[in-house]
Structure formats: structure tokens, C-alpha cells
Amino acid sequence: MKRNITLGILFIGAIALSSCSTQNKIASVKTEDDVYFTKAKAGDEPVYAAANTDTYRHDNYSNADRSADYYYYDSYESRLNRFYGYSPYGSPYYSNLYYGYSPFSPYSTGITLGLGLGYGAYNYYGYSPYSYGFGYNPYYGYSPYGSYGGYGYGGGSYWGPYSYYNTVPGYVVVGNNNTRQYRGSGLPGTSVGSGYTGYGSAGSYPPANRPSRTSINNPNNGGSQTVSQRPARTTTTQPTYQPQPQQYTPPPSNNNSGSSSSSSSSSSGSSSSGGGGRPVRP
């Protein structure tokens, strides 16, 4: 259903656009496809009416020398200059880029993209929280019409003290004891650790000498009850045991007060009756 709607929208959109297209592009009588042998042709450089034919223009760095002789009245640069009075980057670059005169000029888009990579090496917007947005804005990040895109990926602030991430409430540094634990590679034929011995100094396997605890705080099992150490059991034989249904209230590891209601009355076995925790099983 969803799909049908989308297709319908597309179809209607196609018809709508096609009607525009045929009105506006009547001159285009054949289909074109740049995959197949289309030939690009270079354009003609504008011919200037100036007496000086030196195309290098010695006046690049002096706005004061600019006069109407050097550029079109209608050029982008001249329009810009009429509006702003002067152009900060040596105006020819605007007109050159716009008219395709010098695609490799130092302020062209190619360089603009290069600056954008620096994650804020040119951190013009500094601490602005909006700088992140410019990185994805195709107009500022990629505009072929000017060098402003150079500031596009204003990432300097991205990682800074006022960064995108640190402004998220509650998302702060998480301590080591809340580190997500290793759950294996997820691949068959491997196991926890994968036989790798570089994980650190946690001890050998099977653990021979893990430090014993006198008590721990166990918040995951009913708040902050204190669980006593689970002492080793001294007997080595399994006690005989007759199973009988009983009311059982887990978790038994927390019942060191002995509050549990019923119990079976089988024999011996545990030397840990004082602690009440779960013993080592035979």
C-alpha cells in the first residue's frame, strides 16, 4: 500500500516535471546521455576591452586599482562590488570561478573542499553550536559560487567543550566500572577470549587464586542487601537428598538472615551455615 502511494507520487511527479520540461526545453529535441560519448567543449574566454592585454592582472591584491575596465559591468564580481563596495578576496576570483576562467584558483571550490576536511582547522565559527549543521548543508559546504564553503565543516567546535555531543544532557563520561563487557566475537568456533592472552592480568584459567570477598554490595538483587561471602564447602560427597516440593523464595543468596519460611531438613553437608550464602558445590 505504502509502495503504491509512493509509486503514484513518483508517477504524478514525473508527469508534472515532464510538462515543465517540455515547455522549457523545446530546443532539446533528442535524448542525451552522458554515459555515451558526449563531448565536452571548452568555452570561450571573455575578451576584455582593456588596453592592457596582460591576463595575469597585476592588480589582484589591490582593490584600489580595480576599475570597470577590468571586468564586466554585469559580472558577479562587479555586482558584488557595487553592493559591498569591495570584495575581500581579491574580486577576480569570484568572476573567474563563476565564468569558469580558472578552476584551480586558490579560492576555488576544490580548495574549499580541502579546508572542509580539517574538522575545523579553519574554525571560523568557533564555538557556534550550529557549525555542525554547515557540514551537511550543500550550499555552504559545497557552494561553487564562493569560498565560504571553506568554513563549512566547522568541526573545531564539534569536539570542543561546547560540542555537539557534550550538550546532550546526561551523556557524560562513563566510568570504567560501567564498561560494556566483552561478549565474544559473535562468531561460531570461538569463545570468550578466543584463546587470546592479551586481555590483561585477570588471572589464569581455571582461576586458582581469585581474591575472596568478605562481603559485596549487590544492587541488582533487591537493592542494597549485603551478601556474605560464599564459603568453600569442606565435604566432598554429595549429600543424599530426597526432593520434596517446598515454597522457595529466590534469591537464596541474599537470605543470610534466614528469613525464608520453610526448609528441607536433610543432613549435614554445609560448613557455611553461619554465613548463609551459597556454598561451593561438590
Added chain:
Amino acid sequence: MKIKYILTVVTIVAITQHSFAQFSEDAVRFSQSQYGSTARMKAIGNAQTAIGGDLSSISGNPAGIGFFTKSEASFTPEFNATGVKSSYLGQTGNANSNNLNFNNASVVFYTKVNSPAGADKGKGWLSVNFGASYNRSANYYEAIGYQGTNSTNSITNYYADLANSGGIDNGSSLQDFAYDHQLIDLYTGNIYKSNVFNTNGAPNKPVNQNENIIREGGQTEFSFSVGANYSNQLYIGGGIGITSIRYNMTRAFNETGSASILDNNNQPITVNYNSSFTQDQATTGTGFNLRLGLIYKPVEAVRVGFQFTSPTWYTVQDDYAEGLQTTFSGNATGTLRSGPEDYQTTYSFNSPLKASAGLAFFIGKSGFITGDVEYIDYSSISLSTGDGYNNAAPDNHDIKTLYKSTANAHVGGELKLDQLYLRAGYGVQGNPYKYIGNNTNTISGGLGYRFIGGYYLDVTYANVNGTQQTAPYTLVASGAPTASLNKTTNNVFLTFGFRF
């Protein structure tokens, strides 16, 4: 054989520290993205390296945008239907996921280079074109479900392995949960063992296991490229990509069986248990990469293309939670809940660099055939530590030892019947896993039509099929169960484009 070898090594020694994370699987997952492309390129198997002049070049081989002689734009929605057939312990299952997405939007601006009047207008630098595109480069939507009866081990054996390697201490780790739920106990010899399957008289009865996994999200990329045309023969280009990851996963592993637990007097009793291990993950990330490309026409009918894509440098925020719930019945009753314990982590990683070469032969203006080969070394993925992730060594070790370099190959062709286009393609995505897995194959076909006036419509169908194995849990001893997942994705892409 190799797996056996690994298992031997594993059995000899397994030492682990409990304060590190597991992200290798995700890093590999996020590294398996495709170049964004239009329906046209998708129809010819995404063999885009040597073909220029299509908007796919913006996120693929940027040299290809040097071919444009007019500005052009297009957009491509997609429909994906993903089905996963599972096989687990002899039982088969099936799960499906359908979704509609926006796959691609592209624009190229044609910019003519001027030369002095009277110069040969077909020689030298003729145009410098700029392109920008939005691409959906990976699709993570899938639903997986499998179940089976396991008569040799249980997930509680995995918990015991965790306890033996990481210890039981602070009360918030998975093995602590399992201990609290009496699924494992400390046995003589100071060793944790399963209370379901072990050598000390646990019930050792078959358990029923099932797992459901739902994955969502995708990866998108904004690509910005520039391409230049030299004498209509040599095309060069470069670009950057800014990627964004959104990945959500929930999985629940459920097991029912019999366990021997200690009662209130520390006497063993046998109870029925129903235990669920749940994991929730929400991951976001951003990254960027660089691309360089070249296409050369030694003669008109032949195009040779090369493309280099740098590693993508990602920074990832990972929010992961796990919990355990166990219900006892029979000789003891009650329900225990632990967690969810939440872990927020930041880490960074780089995906492998990609290098590809392609060749295309044109039959006049009646069509072409093309192919390319792409090299990727998945074992070169490298993770770096971040907040909440202080040791990348285990993950990097997993990547080095469990993944390999591979090649992706694509071939395709197009037949141009005036305004109508017929296309077909085939692609093989190499298997990144060293010891398991298979290649993923893509079969595609499509139609296109170019209307008078400079606009066009392309429609493509692509069938992607691959089989992967996954282990719901892993064991130090051999015999951990493996689920075999055969994933089939049926995609439909529709591109509408116009020249201006």
C-alpha cells in the same frame, strides 16, 4: 580443521579481563557499505568504476562526473523486503522485514572551462564538474528468529565460562546475574559450572532454546565530489564522504530446561527454569572518507577506471543494555530479574580502505558491458578506545584473527534501444570471515527510458542472497550451537532524473 585448531588454542588457555567491550562485530558490520548509486548502476551490478557520466559517480568513482556535459539531478526511492531463513539445531525458521527508504539523491553541476578564442575546444581541460549526493549505503533492517532443542549444552555453560574468566564480583555483570539466578554455582576446585549441564550431577537434560533478533537502521553518506575532463579522454576526480550510522538491535535468547539449584539449606533440588537473556543496543556514529578516481579512454570504445577510497574514520556512540530474567517452577517457584545494566560507550574505528579497477567496452551507442573488482581487507579494521572503552585489544585481536581480505566483483551490461534501455548485472560480495560464511551474491536487472526533453526514469530489481553463521553464545569447550542464516533481500529501486 581450522575451527578445530582455534578451539584447541581456546581450550588451552582463555584469560580475560572483565572491563572491556565487544565491538568487532559491529565495526565489521559498519564497514560493509555499498557505494551509493542510481537505479541504473544498481541494475548493472553496481559495476561503476569504469563507467562515467552517471550520477552514481558522485559517491563512486568521482572521475565519472567529468563526463557530464550538462547539469543533472536525480532521486531514487527504494523498497526492501528482507527475509531470513534460519536453521538451528535441526529446526528451521523464517522471519521477514519490509521497509521503504530514500536511497539516493544526486546533483551534478556542469562547469565549462574557458580557453582562448581560436584554441581547439576539444583539447585540454574542458570542464570541471561538481557533484553532491545523499546515499543510503547500508541497510540494517532484518528480523531473525530460530529455535531448537539442545541436548549437549546450555547458555548457562557460557555464563560459567564468563564467571571463570571474569570472576564474580561487582554484581552487575552477566555472570553475576547468572550466579544470582542460580544458573551457575561455584564447584569444588574453585570452578564455576553450569547447574544445567556439567559433570557433577546436574540434570543434563535437553533444553529448549530460541532467539529473536531485530535489527534496524542504516548507513547514509553525503558525498561531495569534483571531476574534470581532459580532452574528452582522461577524467580525474576526487571527493569526500561524510557518513552517518544509525543502528538499533534488540535480541532475546530464551532457554527452558531443568537445573539443579541449592535450596535454602543449601541442598540441591531440581527445578524447571525459564531464563531470558536480553540485549538492547542503540548505536549512532559519524565518519568521513576521501576518494580519488581516474577514468581513461585509450580508444573511444574502451574505458579503464581506477578508484581509491580511503578508510572511513568513524566515531561511534554505543548504548548497550543487557538483562537476565529467570522464572523457576516445580520444586521452587519465583521470578528473578537482573538489569538491565546499561553501558554507554564511545569508540572510534576505521573501516578498510578500498581499491578498485574496472574495464568497460562500448558497442557504439548501442550499449556496453563492464566489470570491476574491488579489494577490501577487513582485517585492517582498527578500533580505538573511548569513553567507557578502555581496552581495544580484544576486539582488534578478534578482527585480526577472524576476518580476512576479500574481493568484491561486479559485472553488468546495458543494451540501448534508442530511448529504451535494458540492463542486467551480477555482483559478488566477498566473504569477510576467515573460517565461516559465504559470499553474498547479487542478481539485478532493470529497465530505463529517456524521454525527449532530458529526463529519464529507471527501475531496477535486485536480489541479494547470502548465508552467514551466528553463535548465540560461545563456549570454551567445543559444541556451542550455531545458527545458519540465509538472508535474501529483494530490492526495488526507482530513479527519476532530469538534465538542466
